[in-house]
Amino acid sequence: MAYNPPTSTFHIFFLFSLLLFYSLMKTYGRPETLANHHHHHHIIEVKSLFRATTCSEFPTRGIYTDSFSIDYRLRARNKGSMLPMFDKDGPCSPLSTGDKTEKARNYTHVLIQDQARVQSIHSRISKEGISVEPEAVRLPANSGKVFGTGNYYVTVGIGTPKRDLPLVFDTGSDLTWIQCQPCLGGCYPQTDPKFEPLNSSSYSNITCNSTECIQLESGTGNAPRCRASTCVYSITYGDNSYSQGFFAHETLAISPSDVFPNFQFGCGQSNGGLFKGTAGLLGLGQDKISFVSQTSQKYKKLFSYCISPSSSGFLAFGDSSSVTQFTPLLKDKRGPSFYFLNLEGISVGGQELAISPSTFSLSGTIIDSGTVVTRLAPSAYAALRDAFQQAMKSYPRASEFSLLDTCYDLSGNDTVTVPTIVLHFQGGTDLDVNQYGILLGPRQSQLCLAFIGNSNARDVAIIGNLQQKTVEVVYDVAGGKLGFGPGGCN
Numbered sequence: 001m002a003y004n005p006p007t008s009t010f011h012i013f014f015l016f017s018l019l020l021f022y023s024l025m026k027t028y029g030r031p032e033t034l035a036n037h038h039h040h041h042h043i044i045e046v047k048s049l050f051r052a053t054t055c056s057e058f059p060t061r062g063i064y065t066d067s068f069s070i071d072y073r074l075r076a077r078n079k080g081s082m083l084p085m086f087d088k089d090g091p092c093s094p095l096s097t098g099d100k101t102e103k104a105r106n107y108t109h110v111l112i113q114d115q116a117r118v119q120s121i122h123s124r125i126s127k128e129g130i131s132v133e134p135e136a137v138r139l140p141a142n143s144g145k146v147f148g149t150g151n152y153y154v155t156v157g158i159g160t161p162k163r164d165l166p167l168v169f170d171t172g173s174d175l176t177w178i179q180c181q182p183c184l185g186g187c188y189p190q191t192d193p194k195f196e197p198l199n200s201s202s203y204s205n206i207t208c209n210s211t212e213c214i215q216l217e218s219g220t221g222n223a224p225r226c227r228a229s230t231c232v233y234s235i236t237y238g239d240n241s242y243s244q245g246f247f248a249h250e251t252l253a254i255s256p257s258d259v260f261p262n263f264q265f266g267c268g269q270s271n272g273g274l275f276k277g278t279a280g281l282l283g284l285g286q287d288k289i290s291f292v293s294q295t296s297q298k299y300k301k302l303f304s305y306c307i308s309p310s311s312s313g314f315l316a317f318g319d320s321s322s323v324t325q326f327t328p329l330l331k332d333k334r335g336p337s338f339y340f341l342n343l344e345g346i347s348v349g350g351q352e353l354a355i356s357p358s359t360f361s362l363s364g365t366i367i368d369s370g371t372v373v374t375r376l377a378p379s380a381y382a383a384l385r386d387a388f389q390q391a392m393k394s395y396p397r398a399s400e401f402s403l404l405d406t407c408y409d410l411s412g413n414d415t416v417t418v419p420t421i422v423l424h425f426q427g428g429t430d431l432d433v434n435q436y437g438i439l440l441g442p443r444q445s446q447l448c449l450a451f452i453g454n455s456n457a458r459d460v461a462i463i464g465n466l467q468q469k470t471v472e473v474v475y476d477v478a479g480g481k482l483g484f485g486p487g488g489c490n
């Protein structure tokens with residue numbers, strides 16, 4: 001026999017539910033999170049977490065070395081310019097030599113390099129944070145190390161006549177530089193012939209006494225030097241990569257219609273590190289000398305990228321695409337070149353974690369194209385790890401791997417059901433972490449939660465590129481905002 005509750009009880013129950021719902025909304029202030037509750041998990045084919053061992057999409061180099069050739073990506077947008085972007089170690093990279101099969105990636109090595117970059121970002125941001133007078137920020141003389149260098153590159157045109165050269169792009173640094181003949185102090189091997197300034201009619205050295213030379217220090221972390229009245233720059237990255245050479249003007253071309261004469265760049269005479277076959281670096285930080293600042297008249301400091309796990313992604317300038325949800329980009333005197341965001345919460349499997357707001361505000365958060373694995377404040381990471389372990393408790397655990405401490409043996413499973421992980425930013429903007437940004441590991445029997453906790457609560461949190469994959473990340477620097485567009489690589 002069905003039991004019909006007396007109306008009064010029903011009313012009380014209804015009122016109570018309403019109150020509970022209202023208090024939840026008030027606590028979290030994110031109705032869209034509640035609406036997304038049906039999206040609790042991803043079902044991942046375990047084998048798909050291992051990189052493609054062959055490149056199927058772009059088998060030959062020719063298509064993409066000329067960045068101006070007919071390209072569906074360039075035509076896909078009617079304003080701005082879009083460059084195909086490659087993982088320099090990936091199978092689709094035109095820099096990969098020989099056949100298009102690749103060896104398994106050495107994740108131990110990847111995580112060691114990644115930690116070196118993170119440590120240099122942490123030390124740079126905390127050093128600058130100590131400065132009492134932001135107006136008079138002077139880097140300590142030994143703070144040559146700036147940041148690491150990142151893994152992805154695009155091809156841009158340099159000089160007159162134009163040479164198309166592949167450059168690693170990096171939102172964590174500012175100076176753009178290219179390996180230059182005669183490589184006075186030595187160059188690393190690159191795939192294309194090295195740039196010869198004497199062959200370019202638009203090249204000119206910048207003199208030591210110019211304002212441009214004097215301003216160089218804020219973008220490189222090192223005071224410029226002078227050689228025969230030519231301004232000499234020097235930059236060292238957190239992973240011990242470096243470049244030194246002449247600071248110069250040159251014509252830089254992104255597309256036939258987007259040409260930038262007198263672009264300030266480094267003509268690198270002594271270069272080394274992890275640039276693997278590329279010709280140099282494209283600096284996308286916020287300093288005056290960055291590419292973003294120098295092209296601001298044309299592109300209004302607007303750029304976006306999408307990192308694809310399996311094929312080429314893109315780097316686009318001057319087009320805001322269709323992304324409509326934005327979170328504020330914050331100014332932070334601790335690191336004016338970096339892109340700071342307000343991370344406010346994390347949900348696992350549709351449930352928001354109980355993390356105190358002061359945890360996020362104490363560390364602060366940046367988004368970075370070059371860091372691989374996202375770093376969180378210690379207590380934010382602990383909450384994420386605990387909820388993740390809870391959701392994964394039916395899978396057998398495996399030993400920790402390098403800096404990743406929550407690992408599973410999935411060798412007996414064709415698919416794995418992992419909880420969704422959503423990062424909530426100020427303004428109701430969410431980053432719903434893609435399936436390649438949740439588990440990382442060297443083998444099927446050792447796949448780990450792909451997040452790392454900082455050791456110090458004051459160290460900045462960093463949104464890494466693994467968690468940005470498959471999403472179009474839009475930097476509207478002039479508008480002071482950043483957005484995420486799901487499914488953005490297509």
Ligand SMILES: *[C@@H]1O[C@H](CO)[C@@H](O)[C@H](O)[C@H]1NC(C)=O
Nearest residue numbers: 105106107108109110112113
């Ligand atoms: C992977 O990298 C680590 C650290 O650089 C190194 O010690 C190890 O020998 C490498 N393993 C392989 C198989 O190359």
Ligand SMILES: *[C@@H]1O[C@H](CO)[C@@H](O)[C@H](O)[C@H]1NC(C)=O
Nearest residue numbers: 163181193194195196198199
């Ligand atoms: C520079 O120009 C010379 C003469 O035209 C040519 O032989 C040489 O290959 C060029 N070098 C580079 C690096 O472009």
Ligand SMILES: *[C@@H]1O[C@H](CO)[C@@H](O)[C@H](O)[C@H]1NC(C)=O
Nearest residue numbers: 207208209210211228229230
């Ligand atoms: C800089 O030095 C050059 C010669 O070395 C000189 O011709 C020029 O006038 C100087 N410019 C300034 C702004 O002092």
Ligand SMILES: *[C@@H]1O[C@H](CO)[C@@H](O)[C@H](O)[C@H]1NC(C)=O
Nearest residue numbers: 197198203205227228230246
């Ligand atoms: C740029 O300056 C350096 C150092 O003074 C000099 O060796 C080089 O020839 C100059 N390059 C050009 C194209 O003037």
Ligand SMILES: *[C@@H]1O[C@H](CO)[C@@H](O)[C@H](O)[C@H]1NC(C)=O
Nearest residue numbers: 394395396410411412413417
């Ligand atoms: C994963 O594989 C293990 C070993 O075969 C099995 O015991 C376990 O039930 C599987 N887990 C799930 C959730 O399928």
